[in-house]
Every structure is written in structure tokens, then in C-alpha cells.
Amino acid sequence: MTRDWLKGVKDEYDAIIIGSGLAGMTAANRLATCGYSVLLLEHHYNFGGMATWFKRKGGHIFDISLHGFPIGMIKTCRKYWSADIAESIVQLKGIRFDNPQFSFTTSFDRADFTDKLVNHFKIPADTVEEFFKFARGMNFYDDQKITTRELFERYFPGRPDVWRLLMEPIAYANGSTLDDPAITFGIVFSNFMSKGVYTFQGGTDKLITKMKATLKANKVDLRHHALVEKVLLEQGRVAGVVCNGRTIRAKSVLSNANLKSTIHKLVGDEHFSPEFLREAAAVRLNSSSCQVYMGVRKGESIPYVGDLFFTSTHPEFDTEALNSMAVTSRTYSFYYPDTRPGSDRYAIVCSTNANYADWITLSEEDYRREKDKLIKGVVDTLERYLPGVSAKIDHLEASTPRTFEYYTRHMAGASFGTKFEGLKISQNLSKAIGGLFHAGSVGIIMSGWLGAINYGVIMANEVDKYLRQDVAVPAPVREETPPAMSESHV
Amino acid sequence: MTNDQIKQAVLQIISVIAPDEDLSRLKSDVALREQLELDSMDFLDIVMELRKRYKVEVPEADYGHLASLDSCATYLEPKLKDK
16 A cells, blocks of 8 residues: 555645745745745655755765855845754855866856956956946846847957856856846846855755754645645636645645646646737746766765866857757866765766757667766766776766656756746736746746745745735736846845 | 834834844935845845735835835835824
């Protein structure tokens, strides 16, 4: 007999949260501290969504997305989680680039980037200053038609080397391209430039364990192995969910599932107006990812070569090349023992952006071969920088868009949510269906750990507003409002 | 609530949201953002706290009225006059 993962779950809640990504967990925590009864349902055995980790034989622990986020995470964690969580956030100081256009190490903040742009790339100091000022000042009320390419043309015409420096790390961080609205670049870039790149000391496992403990203390009902099959509606409003075959009622539902899955699978197209569906259909998913996990044998060590390493043999920044299976542009995250103080272990995780379509069509045999090729390319490249490293590695494993799809249930294995237009649909979901909200990686800006947590807070505010209304009022009229945010959240 | 009580209430909320800030020298007629390190998430927190504590709703279009302590009090006074 299978175990009943919903044993003890109540018949009704004020709010049900579908999915335990950072946005879902944060929204759950906010709503619970407002005094609402909250049920958090996660299909996987672990909480955290893409903020996750896994263990392998030989004492290996691999983090999926720990390195790194902007300094804003400290304030955000202190306000919406705890001082204890905020205090474990530390800076990653060694960000290294090596490609045919340039090679150096940077602390990835405004002071050091200004120095690099002026002294290495010979850009006039005034231009650099103006660029930073413009990027910092970008907000939602600006003209969103200007693309990142046009932004770069304006400040750094004919300088593909500068474009690469500015764009490549951001493309790895959120899957954005030169043709996305410049605001998506400006906000994320400026957040990092504020004070550099940060990580959570103790590892993703420690962070999620602390968050779970906080949720439990605040009386959130937390369930794993709990797959939501359907969002239930009554008279055009949310009435609950069906989870593991069981109906659980709720006054509101916040989905931290992928935006498109929420609309098409969890709710169903028949419940939306044609114009909403037209807009939803126009929302593009962002790209997916591949990762290669390299575990260093117990007792072995590697020298400090930086925390994040962006390497490529491709002549210049090129989105298509970045996502292709023949990619040579990679990010290596180095995890030294101080990632988890008290540990003596080293691990390296290499990430590349990827197209779902390239991987999903492969036969099982071709899939295995392509995975082996991916691993070999990653290890061979690393060997060039760290001679002898491959002999120290005793665990090698790869994940692909198929793996991301399996674990996150995101459509097309999307690892960065949706493109910019997804933000409006996500925010307007409750106007289409009363009591239904979405929080998760959308619009490029609301992605990454910081973006996800802040978006969880923003949408918890909307749920709170909804729950305080008289629930007997008729379904709200459809209208369009500008996004609630005027600046950076990522 | 009186105009002064509202200012005190908003100050109390800010002291929770931004515990490191020294609020003793805050000028009530100068924008909060010019005197404190407040971002748009902090303003969202203020709106959420106002709803929680005083059952008052500040629609997005009115966020601009929360710029300074004085403008907060002027804007909130009619909404809070019976509280």
C-alpha cells in the first residue's frame, strides 16, 4: 500500500500554495505570519524548487543554483525570513573570465567594472558613468521597446568585447538575450553591480532546512510527494485543488508552478476568455539548461581558482551558440570546503544554457551519447585550467533539459521561467480567475533567488488583499494595471 | 486617528521594516527615500502593514502619496478618521 502523504491535511485552508520554490515558500511564510491557514504542496520529496541540491555516494553534495545572487538578498532574507538566514550570506570575490576577447578576474561590482571598462577596454570614464547611471535608473515605466542590443549600441558601438563582458554573465543568470527588453538587463545587471555576487554559506540544504523550520514554526502545513492535478473553480472563482486524487478546499490558490502549466494544465483553457488565452499563448518560455556535476574524491583538493568562471572559445557573445549543443561557453561554479564550513570537500558544477527542442527529440541511445559528450567537453575544458583535475574527480553526472523538466515539471524544462511578457499575465491571473495567483520565475526580472523571493512577497500582498475582501462579491472585472514594481527586485 | 497619531503609526511601521535606520531626526516634510534607504519593496511592506494593522487599503495608483510623513498623514487622515 502506498503511503498517504496528505494524512492529517484539513478539508479547507485560506490559501493553498502549489510548489515550494523560493517564491512559493516565501509567499507561504508571509501569509502564515498574517494569520492565514496555509497549505504548501510540493510534488518532489525536497522543498526549494530550483534552489536545490542532491547527494551522491562518496559524500558528494551538489548545489544546483547556489552561486550567486546580488547583495539585496541580505535585506530581503532578513525582512521576509530571519536575521539568522541573512547572516549566512557571504560574498564571492573571484569572478573570472577567459575567452578569445579578454581574460581577467573581477569582483563583479561597479568599482571594478568601471576600472576594467576604462583601463582594460579603454572606454572613456564619462561613457561608463553614464551607462551605469542609465542602467540603474531603468524602471517599468520606461519605454520597454528598447532592447539590450540597442542599449549597448548606444553606449558601446562596435565593441563586441564589451558587450560580451556585460551580457554573458547575465545570460547565464537569467537566460536573457540581446533582443530582450533592455530593462531586463538593466535591472539585473545593476543589482549585481551594486556590491557584487553573493552566496549562502552552509549550502542550499542548510538554507532550505532553515526555511522549512521557519514555515513549521509559523504553522504552515508542509507536504511533499503531493502533486496538484487540478485547480478547482466554482462560479469563476478558486474553490480549492485536487492533490494526489483528493479534493482540498481553499479561498485562494497561489501557484508557484510554471506560468504556462498553471494556465493550461492546472486550470484549463476552457476557464479563460479568448483574449486572455491569446495573450497567454504569446508568452514565450525562457531557455533551459544543462549542468555537469563533478565531485572531487575525499582527501583530494583543488587550488583556489575563483568562485565563478565564465569560459568560452567562441569568438564573441552569441545567444544561439550559447544555447546550442556544440556550446563552448560555460560557467563553472567552484564549491570549496568553506561552502559548508566544517566540510573538507570540493565540488564543481558547470552550467550551460540549452534548448529543450535539441534534447527532447533524441533517441535513448543518442541521448546517452550526447550526455557523455557534454560531460567530456566540460571535463576536458576544466583540465586545461586545472591540469590533473580529472584524476581527482570520482563522480561525474549530467543533467539536461529533460532532467529539469522531470524534477520541476516546468513546460519545456524552462529553467528561467518566461520572457518579459510573462510578467503581465502572471500579475493579471487573479483578474481572470478570482482567488488564483501566480508567483514564480517570470518576465526575466522576477527570476533568480532574489527575484523569486521578492515576487513571492509581492503576490502574497495580493492574496492578503483578496482574502480581506468580502468573498461574496462577484468575480472581478478584467482590466489591465501596470506592474506594481517601479524598480529592481532581482 | 489624528494627523499626528498617523505619523507616529507610520513611523512605528518603518521602524519594524528598517530596524537599522535612525528615525529620530526624520524630517516630516522631506521624502522618506531621501532620508532613508527605502526601496519599492519597503513601500510594499508599509502598505501591507497598514492593511494589517488599520484595515486601510492603499491602491497602487496612490503609492505616490506615501512619499513623506506629512503626505502620508494627509492622505491617510480621511481613511483613518474613525480608527
